């Protein structure tokens with residue numbers, strides 16, 4: 190059973206989902222079909238991943254009720270304007286073969302373009318039109334969130350940020366929490382790098398579970414949403430079963446101690462697409 194998180198617009202989001210970054214379209218079709226079979230119900234894609242069509246085919250063929258699925262996609266930087274959001278989302282929906290997504294995110298703030306505030310008005314519009322049930326952001330730093338909140342309209346439901354033991358992003362999590370924004374961890378396993386850490390290995394051995402399950406349980410026990418990626422069926426199931434792992438307080442503290450400020454992706458402060 191996958192736990193859910195109540196978003197600030199009262200919709201529920203599965204706390205553990207399946208990510209498809211760097212998975213080519215055909216492979217995404219296969220991987221998402223396998224993930225849905227394994228029990229995943231939340232899928233995280235993006236226009237820029239180039240695999241929305243493959244994700245959509247897997248959804249259509251699954252025979253699952255649309256209401257049982259939670260589909261997220263993201264607006265790329267080239268659509269960051271008041272009038273760029275709706276065509277961006279409509280093109281994604283066309284590729285996905287869906288009438289709406291459960292969550293639409295601004296992929297990056299691209300601060301040098303100074304366009305994310307205008308784009309947020311477009312996000313509110315697509316939500317009001319029913320094309321996206323919930324709207325949120327990704328890779329937003331505290332100052333970007335503050336400017337959105339100061340607009341006085343909708344508060345993003347989620348901020349999806351890079352977050353794993355080697356990069357714990359504490360200031361951003363604190364800002365999310367203070368605004369009632371759920372924190373969603375991308376690259377929750379540090380793209381696999383977290384799994385070879387000796388502290389992680391030791392905790393895994395103590396609980397008789399795998400390193401990936403330890404890292405995912407660390408996120409889950411702190412209320413974060415996670416979207417690990419694997420195209421290997423056994424690992425998909427292994428990651429799903431992290432929901433059953435209960436870490437001790439001292440395990441959480443040891444994992445908290447692994448922060449080195451080490452990114453796997455770009456720094457949102459100076460990434461502009």
Ligand code: NAD
Pocket residue numbers: 207208209210211233234296327328349350374375376377378379380381384401402416417418419424425427428454
């Ligand atoms: P991740 O941390 O999920 O790591 C994925 C890698 O870890 C896999 O390629 C595999 O090699 C390994 N792995 C996964 N499960 C394993 C297991 N059980 N045992 C051993 N190894 C295992 O990294 P990711 O794919 O970069 O991130 C996950 C998702 O986050 C993406 O697919 C995407 O949906 C999202 N994402 C979002 C952004 C953004 O800017 N919003 C950026 C990057 C990723």
